[in-house]
Amino acid sequence: MTRDDTLPKMTARHVNVFYGANQAIADVSIDVRRDEVTAFIGPSGCGKSTFLRTLNRMNDTVAAARVEGEIRLDGADIYARDMDVVQLRARVGMVFQKPNPFPKSIYENVAYGPRIHGLAKGKADLDRIVEEALSRAGLWSEIKDRLGTSGTALSGGQQQRLCIARAIAVEPEVILMDEPCSALDPIATARIEELIHELRGRYAIVIVTHNMQQAARVSQKTAFFHLGRLIEYADTSDIFTNPREERTKDYITGRYG
Amino acid sequence: MSPLTLIFLIFALGMIGWFTARARAVRFRLASPGRFGSLPGHHAAYVALWTILPPLAFLLIWRFVSPALVTDAVLATPAASTLPPSGFERAAILSEARHLAHGRGTGAFHTLSTALAPAYAAAQSRYDVIAAAIALLLALGGGMLAFLRVAPALTARTRVERLVMGLLLAASLIAILTTLGIVASLLIESARFFAIVPIGDFLFGTHWSPQVIDPADPGAALGAVPLFWGTFFIGAVIAMLVAIPFGLMSAIYLTQYAHPATRRRVKPMLEILAGVPTIVYGYFAALTVAPAVRDLGATLGIASASSESALAAGLVMGIMIIPFVSSTADDSLAAVPAEMRDGSLALGATPSETIRRVLLPAALPGVAGGVLLAISRAIGETMIVVMAASGVASLTLNPFAPTTTVTKQIVDLLTGEAAFDSAKTLAAFALGLTLFVITLLFNVVALVIVKRYREAYE
Numbered sequence: 001m002t003r004d005d006t007l008p009k010m011t012a013r014h015v016n017v018f019y020g021a022n023q024a025i026a027d028v029s030i031d032v033r034r035d036e037v038t039a040f041i042g043p044s045g046c047g048k049s050t051f052l053r054t055l056n057r058m059n060d061t062v063a064a065a066r067v068e069g070e071i072r073l074d075g076a077d078i079y080a081r082d083m084d085v086v087q088l089r090a091r092v093g094m095v096f097q098k099p100n101p102f103p104k105s106i107y108e109n110v111a112y113g114p115r116i117h118g119l120a121k122g123k124a125d126l127d128r129i130v131e132e133a134l135s136r137a138g139l140w141s142e143i144k145d146r147l148g149t150s151g152t153a154l155s156g157g158q159q160q161r162l163c164i165a166r167a168i169a170v171e172p173e174v175i176l177m178d179e180p181c182s183a184l185d186p187i188a189t190a191r192i193e194e195l196i197h198e199l200r201g202r203y204a205i206v207i208v209t210h211n212m213q214q215a216a217r218v219s220q221k222t223a224f225f226h227l228g229r230l231i232e233y234a235d236t237s238d239i240f241t242n243p244r245e246e247r248t249k250d251y252i253t254g255r256y257g
Numbered sequence: 258m259s260p261l262t263l264i265f266l267i268f269a270l271g272m273i274g275w276f277t278a279r280a281r282a283v284r285f286r287l288a289s290p291g292r293f294g295s296l297p298g299h300h301a302a303y304v305a306l307w308t309i310l311p312p313l314a315f316l317l318i319w320r321f322v323s324p325a326l327v328t329d330a331v332l333a334t335p336a337a338s339t340l341p342p343s344g345f346e347r348a349a350i351l352s353e354a355r356h357l358a359h360g361r362g363t364g365a366f367h368t369l370s371t372a373l374a375p376a377y378a379a380a381q382s383r384y385d386v387i388a389a390a391i392a393l394l395l396a397l398g399g400g401m402l403a404f405l406r407v408a409p410a411l412t413a414r415t416r417v418e419r420l421v422m423g424l425l426l427a428a429s430l431i432a433i434l435t436t437l438g439i440v441a442s443l444l445i446e447s448a449r450f451f452a453i454v455p456i457g458d459f460l461f462g463t464h465w466s467p468q469v470i471d472p473a474d475p476g477a478a479l480g481a482v483p484l485f486w487g488t489f490f491i492g493a494v495i496a497m498l499v500a501i502p503f504g505l506m507s508a509i510y511l512t513q514y515a516h517p518a519t520r521r522r523v524k525p526m527l528e529i530l531a532g533v534p535t536i537v538y539g540y541f542a543a544l545t546v547a548p549a550v551r552d553l554g555a556t557l558g559i560a561s562a563s564s565e566s567a568l569a570a571g572l573v574m575g576i577m578i579i580p581f582v583s584s585t586a587d588d589s590l591a592a593v594p595a596e597m598r599d600g601s602l603a604l605g606a607t608p609s610e611t612i613r614r615v616l617l618p619a620a621l622p623g624v625a626g627g628v629l630l631a632i633s634r635a636i637g638e639t640m641i642v643v644m645a646a647s648g649v650a651s652l653t654l655n656p657f658a659p660t661t662t663v664t665k666q667i668v669d670l671l672t673g674e675a676a677f678d679s680a681k682t683l684a685a686f687a688l689g690l691t692l693f694v695i696t697l698l699f700n701v702v703a704l705v706i707v708k709r710y711r712e713a714y715e
């Protein structure tokens with residue numbers, strides 16, 4: 001990329017999202033920096049997932065959803081008419097709350113994206129991509145002897161790392177994670193958090209979490225959402241030690257939410 | 258006493274049992290305060306059921322036993338001694354006598370039957386009186402015994418519950434038993450057929466012409482392979498070539514692309530198509546498609562092009578089956594978790610890539626099971642082939658040539674005027690049995706596949 005690396009990776013300006021007549025996101029503006037992990041926190045139903053899904057246009061798959069405002073990736077409007085959604089989603093990958101490996105072999109799960117986007121120059125190249133993605137997701141050593149077994153036969157934590165590997169394999173620039181650890185036990189969670197640390201800097205990462213400690217541990221920036229609005233967005237250390245807003249303070253100290 | 262009066266009397270006794278038991282239960286409830294396991298209504302139902310069910314059960318069994326008893330009584334009369342010793346005529350005379358005795362016969366064909374009729378009437382009325390007496394005694398006896406047991410400690414509630422369960426069980430058994438009966442009769446007739454024709458000749462013979470059967474070697478003209486082939490060619494090949502692609506594509510469109518409102522409207526419409534009487538498709542096949550196919554064959558220069566071709570019947574059958582394929586494929590596709598689709602889309606796959614590479618493979622077992630069910634329906638389908646397929650059996654790969662099927666031949670064999678126990682007529686039962694076994698196998702395999710697949714996502 002020849003762009004100025006000090007510019008934000010993604011910028012959102014005055015974003016509104018409606019589900020039919022209900023507004024789920026109201027006037028949210030935020031920057032996602034390329035070398036940082038950004039955490040979205042807030043009470044259930046405040047619109048974190050909805051906003052996250054506007055960043056790779058996954059809301060397009062919800063018939064009732066409508067997005068207003070402006071979201072840019074490296075300065076290009078992703079909702080512009082000439083934006084290729086397929087390319088966008090290859091550049092902005094996503095990991096879901098519930099691990100959702102395809103009912104295919106581990107190898108095929110990871111090879112799926114590179115195949116679709118024609119990233120490999122041959123079988124050997126594809127093998128290399130798969131191995132690299134699985135290694136970066138910290139899964140390679142555990143499963144390198146059984147690449148042919150079904151992805152759905154792995155443990156929940158392994159499945160989630162497989163999903164991360166699957167997303168990494170298409171060489172995205174941004175990775176969106178929607179509560180990636182909520183279905184996992186503490187050990188698997190710690191493993192994913194480690195992984196996020198390792199991936200930081202290589203990808204811009206946005207993570208939605210209900211776990212305050214997790215947000216504090218993995219992120220550099222934290223955004224607090226409440227009732228569809230962005231209440232406060234600042235350095236994670238500031239948000240957790242010295243929040244400006246009363247509502248943020250109440251939420252992170254567990255007074256409600 | 259007519260059967261209707263008898264049943265009325267039994268129910269009347271049941272009513273009396275109901276009211277007396279109720280009154281008794283109400284009385285002892287009033288006499289002692291406290292909790293009771295059963296309400297007066299339960300005691301009442303308990304006595305009423307015990308009054309009604311035993312005589313009804315007896316009458317049901319009686320219906321099957323009494324004809325033999327009556328006939329035995331008639332055979333014991335002096336008039337019966339002049340009956341022919343055995344065989345068809347003896348049975349015919351007896352049956353005619355029975356009809357005359359019931360006042361249903363219009364005139365006697367055999368003089369002997371007129372002579373036997375009074376004996377029949379006498380025996381019948383004697384046994385009717387006996388049956389009525391036993392039934393009423395059972396009603397009274399059952400009711401009395403039950404009534405005597407009505408007491409605060411009687412667990413009438415659970416007993417009634419058990420009786421009701423028994424009734425429901427009996428009702429559900431009836432359907433199963435009837436099917437078993439049908440299969441048994443099919444088996445018996447087929448056994449008679451295979452006594453005449455070696456089973457190997459029938460299953461593996463390639464020459465089928467039941468019109469001319471050599472009595473010395475009936476198996477030579479009753480080789481069913483051409484029928485099996487025709488059935489398979491029309492139902493499992495041509496029909497599926499139509500039904501699978503169209504059914505799948507409509508299911509994909511409806512589950513993945515159509516607006517939910519469209520889907521809500523179109524899906525029931527497709528399902529209604531499955532209820533169109535098959536004779537309607539038969540007309541369409543015989544009057545519209547068959548001539549068109551013949552003309553097409555003729556223009557292509559195929560000399561054997563027939564208006565009774567496999568292609569015409571198969572095409573229309575395929576159209577008929579589309580809703581079945583589409584509806585099972587639709588269910589299987591809809592059962593693939595939405596996360597699969599989202600996962601694929603989020604990797605930058607297009608909707609059609611997602612369908613081809615993720616959704617269809619995941620839904621494949623369900624789709625395959627649905628296709629097997631559709632095939633078993635297609636090969637059992639009768640009306641379309643009766644109207645559009647040929648009566649002449651031939652072993653051919655040419656879809657324009659006349660072709661016949663198992664079901665079409667069964668109809669032809671049974672509507673012919675051959676004697677009921679000739680090899681020709683009995684062959685229909687053997688064909689029916691074969692068809693039954695094959696479709697049963699298909700269904701079992703399909704259900705196993707579909708079930709496995711459902712479990713994979715639960």
Ligand SMILES: Nc1ncnc2c1ncn2[C@@H]1O[C@H](COP(=O)(O)OP(=O)(O)OP(=O)(O)O)[C@@H](O)[C@H]1O
Nearest residue numbers: 019024042043044045046047048049050051062064
């Ligand atoms: N597909 C949808 N159709 C209609 N309304 C929706 C849909 N998805 C979400 N909503 C609504 O939008 C609002 C925000 O939902 P969203 O899932 O973004 O919240 P969230 O912050 O992610 O909550 P959670 O922490 O529980 O995941 C909620 O009021 C929800 O009911």
Ligand SMILES: [Mg+2]
Nearest residue numbers: 048049050178
């Ligand atoms: Mg959410």
